[in-house]
Amino acid sequence: MALQETSYPTTLRVRELIDLVRAHFPAPLTTAEALPRFGLGALADRQVGGLSGGERRRLAVALAFVGRPELVVLDEPTAGLDLAARRAVWNAIRRHAADAGTILLTTHYLEEAEALATRVVLIDAGEIVTDGTVDSIRAAAGLTHVGFRAPANPLPTCAERDGDRVRILSADAGATVEKLVRDGVPLVDLEVRPLSLEESIAAHMGVR
Secondary structure (H helix, E strand, O other), X not given: OEOOOOOOOOOOEHHHHHHHHHOOOOOOOOHHHHXXXXXXXXXXXXXXXXXXXXXXXXXXXXXXXXXXXOEEEEEOOOOOOOHHHHHHHHHHHHHHHHOOXXXXXXXXXXXXXXXXXXXXXXXXXOEEEEEEOHHHHHHHHOOEXXXXXXXXXXXOOOOEEEOOEEEEEEOOHHHHHHHHHHOOOOOEEEEEEEOOHHHHHHHHHOOX
């Protein structure tokens, strides 16, 4: 189900459209279950034609899951949604997966892929660049994020600045921190953590 193009009968109310779609499946969610799960309770009696773009997208996600299908295909499901609506969609995806459902999700948001996916396939210019679990992609990068706040200090070797913070991607975080201490670099708000999925893929592709 592609969610970027949604066209529904404008005079139907939200609960009526959910009733219509769920009637085509053998073991669907009830309308009473679907409305609050997707944040549509307050919209239940609104006509679809009067919904905002974000509300229509939330409705589209609800319709994708209301029938409890074995496979759900979602194309950029959270594009244009506010934080609360995005979290509601994420929760619906997790719940469907926990109930043994399968989801194929396309997204440009690597944070979203990291939060939801058990397998990530990155495609660039029509070619598969990497394919694996989030943990395996991180491990393949072989690096750790070392970050600290340094608004005015000169950058250490191999460091990058992001606003008032400095980032180093290190193959040996302990040795990196030790060297910074020996060099007298103030480590204010020091952060040592695994790479994010986005950082891992950037490292894999040689993007800085």
